[in-house]
Amino acid sequence: MPERESMDFDVVIVGGGPSGLATAIRLRQIAIDRDVELTVCVLEKGSEVGAHILSGAVVETRALDELLPNWEGLGAPLNTPVRKDRFVFLTERRAIPFITPPQMHNQGNYIVSLGNLCRWLCEQAEALGVEVYAGFAASEVLYDDMGAVRGVATGDMGRKKDGSKGPNFEFGMELHATQTVFAEGCRGSLTKQLFERYDLRSGVDPQVYGIGIKELWEVDPAKHHPGLVTHTVGWPMDLKTYGGSFQYHFDENLVSIGFVVGLDYSNPYLSPFEELQRFKTHPAIRDTFVGGTRISYGARAISAGGFQSIPKLTFPGGLIVGDAAGFLNVPKIKGTHTGMKSGITAAEAIFGVLQGEISNPVEANEYPERLKQSWVWEELYRERNIKPSFHWGLIPAMIYSGIDKILLRGKAPWTLHHRPDHLCVRPAANCKPIEYPKPDGLVTFDKLSSVFLSNTNHEEDQPCHLTLKDEALPVALNFKKYAGLEQQYCPAGVYEYVEAEGKMGLQINAQNCVHCKTCDIKDPSQNITWVTPEGSGGPNYPNM
Template identity: 50%
Template sequence: MIKRIFTSIQVGSISRWTFQYIPKRFNSIPVERVKDFVDVCIIGGGPSGLSTAIKLKQLDQNDSLRVMILEKSSDFGSHIVSGAVIEPKSINELFPNEINPQGIALPSDLITKVTSDHMLYLTKNSSYSLPEPPQMTNKNKNFIVSLNNVVKYLSERAEELGVEMYPGISVSDVIYNKNKDGVIGVVTQDMGIDKNGVAKDSYEPGMEFYSRFTILAEGCHGSLSKKVINQFNLRKDSDPQTYGLGIKEVWEIEPSKFKRGEVLHSIGYPLSSDTYGGAFMYHFENNLISIGLVIGLDYSNPYISPYLEFQKLKKHPVYSDVLKGGKCISYAARALNEGGYQSIPKLTFKGGVLIGCSAGFMNVPKIKGTHTAIKSGIIAAEEIYKKVQHLDSVDEENFEDQEIIDLVEYETEFKKSWAYQELYEVRNVRPSFEKFGLIGGLIHSGISTMITNGNEPWTLHNKTPDYAKTKNAELYKPINYPKADNELTFDILTSVSRTGTFHDEDELCHLQLKSKSLKRHSKMNWEKYKGVEQRFCPAGVYEYLKDDKGDVKFQINSQNCIHCKTCDIKDPAQDINWQVPEGGDGPKYYMT
């Protein structure tokens, strides 16, 4: 039944189809939903969700638990974006008997051991070597991988263990208990609703999945995680989460320029001194490299375009000398958690937990989050299994009346782990750049990472969310970015065509305006920020167009959305609400 209902076809195409208005979700469709009952329902099939499922089934020797993963991408790994240098510690804990001679529990064809490290400070035309902080040392201990290939491998391992795997399934809502103080399940997205909110002939209602434990492993700024965090006020004792936008390409370069295992990081150009961020280039396999730029979304100048800053980066001699003569084969973009220790919310709620990037476990100085995400999944699985093995079998008829467990032990155990300690030790690195600027941040970070080792008796805080740091356009001059040369740099729609993204032309828009009106949204943002949406979006989704009368019209090209979530995070008016589209929609990344 599940597989029949959740059949989805992915077609690689790109369009500039637009909405003239965003209707409310159609509420008059008669809905009779299929219900199912499982022990553990995991939302998201990335490293954290898969590690939770794998560990649970490793512990479940009697194969008595129903463990299910619902993943919105068309297949496991398709929505994964990462710079992809990983530490082996947590994957080795997951498969302790499978560590290969290179020191990691992954097949040799998936990994490239780091053989050299470089850290540079860039000016417009020059570069200067910098000492590497301990957190960024990768040589002979860490590995370059295609993270979506690693996720595909983990999904195969999970399926072998008996985890129920359902890609192409978007989960649109949570099911609360009668008192609304706990979560007892989730609802998958309805299929076959047109752009006006009317049911088509192909309409199929989503399913309701009830579970003893709901695990939110959606990645950064997940739509369900937002709802649960707000519903249960999980951030009451933490700073707001802060974010970066990572933009990345995979290139096939000339063999003479390929240096297998080389890792390069840089700061400085093309970003201004008051904009946090940095770049990377990793040589991994078969003359393939990944190159990218991460820019903090707390920047104040609304004329900054992260996408075009990335294009400028590729013209710098350090990068252009490697790329010239090569071919760009893939493009991707994704928001990243940057808040670190101070922004970790309460990790548990009745009936479920937050893991991985849903909780914000990225180590910003390391530019890594996979190892901490996997560790959180392992801990969650261990604590869930301790509870669930002593529970009676699921009583489907009286499910809503059963006790809802608040798995507080998960948060307790995570705080005892090396992953939590690691995040604590670097807690002052990212906020030091916000507080003291580039030079002051470098000095403070150097002291924190090389001298005090995170034991300084203070913790820097940030109480202002990224969207609120955007300043009025009148304080800045527009930035004149160079035009694409179609050799090293490309226009945004060319790049989006390399993501394989797809959304049905006639489906309900997943980019919802809280104001319910394009005109009202334009009025809120245009005068102050002069079209900031069309610059922060790395996929050409948002545009401001002038009509014959000179009036400005806001337009949403939802077909182009690559699910980076930047609009939901950076919109100064907080009027854009990113929700899941139909299952299987969105990008289909290759080798990211």
Template identity: 55%
Template sequence: MAEIERETMEFDVVIVGAGPAGLSAAIRLKQLDADLNVVVLEKGSEVGAHILSGAVLDPCALNELIPDWQEKGAPITVPVKRDQFYILGEAGAARVPNIAMPPLMNNHGNYIVSMGNVCRWMAEQAEELGVEIFPGFACSELVFDESGTVKGVVAGVMGLNPDGTPGPNYEPGMELHGKYVFLSEGVRGSLSKQVIEKYDLAAGSEPQKYGLGMKEIWEIDPEKHREGTVTHTMGWPLGGNAGGGSFIYHLDNNQVYVGFVVHLNYKNPYLFPYMEFQRFKHHPMVAELLKGGKRVAYGARAITEGGWQSIPQTAFPGGVLLGCSAGLVNVPRIKGNHNAMYSGIHAAEAAVEALKAGRESDVLTEYDTALKSGPVAADLKKVRNVKPFWSKYGLTASLALGGVDMWVNNLFGFSPFGTQKHGKSDAAATEPAASHKPIDYPKPDGVLSFDRLTNVSFSMTNHEESQPSHLKLKDPAIPVAKNLPEYAGPSARYCPAGVYEFVGEGADTKFQINFQNCVHCKTCDIKDPAQNIVWTTPQGGDGPNYPNM
């Protein structure tokens, strides 16, 4: 096959992904050196189209990046007024007193936001500084120089036929070269996966762990709306089947974010995370809140949950990993956006210092050091055992152990438990179906709970159907030959968008991939027991189009 000729563009820094990490890096780069040539490439149709987060934002990093963000009109206007934490049973709920919660769990001074809208505003700030932002540009390949250093990316490939050959409207895309390449693709980014493997960046760290977060926006009865109220729950309906919990955030305009997180290290392949979320909304406390309201949006994405001990080396030859590409979420706080912003700030500062010193495309070890010794480290170290405790001991014991650990850390600055290990990957945690019983889920009622395909229509997801599927199988035989008989075909359940299904019976069974439904959550890439599914980028602009997530 002939080598593809592409146009090239040269920049000082190429940033992949217009999330909070990438945009913070772009802004800081231009703040420090207005003459730098900086480009941000975003696969969504617009900035914010692929951003999905809870989100209660801790503004600490934004205060450092743009101290006058309020005067500049940032869409951060709903301060948290009430914090509530409940343990749910099937019919009731027990509230955990706020005084028992470790201080780091307090949301005083934080804001309920749409991170999609925050990113749209951050993009405006970046462009005012002279940053070039190209939405609808999916980065499909890395470009290396002769020494194996990353020197750029391929972006904007369009018009391929389903078999991968050039179609009548084929565009080969272009190469964008940078002295440094910042990867801020979010969770389980396809290019980030490649550099972690190529440079063995995860050596010495624990396996990364993940959760699946699903979210709906509801407009509710104004009489039930309590602007600024933050509610978290644990317990029912998951019980002992999986770790996880919910969030309910009252923003403005009588809207409520209703979300549910399932930790992906669950054992039972019959578990259906999406249906656990739908069942949760029928709890009396939640059903009463939503009664008379309407769902207006839906989305899903994976969450990095490994925390401190799972962060890989974040600097590699020619670039760095930012934000969720590095895995910087604080699991008990359910927050990562502030750490993503800090990572962008640190990376920009390290790159500017290197460029001033005449260095280009070397390993920015200063960034890795700053990330692992500064505010991100302070945030993540003190909660590093919460996730492994949960995985090992279940809800009740982990609440006690995690609470003690966080309180001791808060008071004395150390953990009495050292640093716990995570153990298996989430894929390896899945056990054979023969070891478990199927779970009977109630049928969605179309009022509080909805089937997947109906909900996916509320994510405004669209993929050009004539392109190749961006969901690749390493071995096309494995789903039917191995995953179906051994694990009861878990891909038909773990996907929150109904992408995967087994069609037919017996010898006629086929594995079908409805890639048009994909909301880019990456769960399949993470949870498939055989690690046979590889998530890659579709052509630019395709995927969900989230309005206010």
């Protein structure tokens, strides 16, 4: 397309999260160390780095220690070391303390806002000469004549709802690079295209996911215990549904509270949002939040497939890092350290490739090889059977996990497998509708007042970024057979079945979308494709 301008870089990184920024930082560190010219550009679709970042988060510093050993001196926002771990089994009325599983011991870890950690990593990257462009969404992968990736293009700005050019229309830009790094996070929209084009998922398990819903609270100082980490399993999930909560007390009177539900749930009436609200009504939980103020709200899908779902990581012209590939350690419920380590490893491999004889197309084969030698591989291999064992239900899974972890030490001679999440949903006729309690306006809230706190906005007059392959399917299939499940699973109220003139239709309120990607994952017929909206659209999370 001649209308589009282009720019050339050595490396373009799609996504300003922890893994993308770690890649950028490591690349520039090596370049400076060896006194080599190397241009690195990071594209971030959020209005600023950190705006779309949402995580618990308890962070293990292993990768950060390797990347920036002097992080403390550089003012990294890791202020609250974990002081106490609690693991609790909930029934409707009671809270039964359990022994904390060994993976979930958090000594030496820190409770942070991952968004703020990314803001800080961005400063470090820029100080090293990385060019970071926030507010620009990579919306298209560019290929060369030989079929290798040669960069990405940012989306057009100022297109109207019907696709025509508005008064301020600007074409997107082409960013060409010798290596393009995809660090889009879980269910990246371009990464998904690469999986297909280069057949990167053949021979591995399907990726499976969870959705995490999080709120940030400022609580009564008398109820704040800095460094306290609590995880729960059990109620309000039934024993067949994978899910649990986290509560982290950190900084000044802040508490992160969240609920994660495995997207392999089967009852279409289930609402992850309502599960979090209901969870907060538990007698052992509620009191912390009484008298407090809810500051922020958001949601994000996470990759939970672990070891057996890791795809092929490289292809001609580029590679995948972080949760876009799926390096989350599920039993440990942490992925920042593995994601960052994948970025560091990728950077070292890319540097080797760029310094060698460049014969097109370049594929950084050294990256997966190095990663297999690293602690990431060992760690993920060890934990590979825990998540799939939850298909048997909570109690058998906990017993199995204990045996796998303590007796077999992760060395079981078998590997359990995953089923794709969208195939797990059962017809509504075979399921019981769930009655959720009404919000009290003090501790529990409705969806719209929650989305309001995510500071989400999209330019109104633009093409809808939640695209349907078949416009008729939502009503014909989802509404009729699955009770309109997208109304339930979407944490932002994007999907609404509305009857107009006697005809049922699906209304898509794309402006509310918090970019969690759940619809792209869970839609039973895979009819919804999430594409990038105009740059800088989406949530503006503070301190998430």
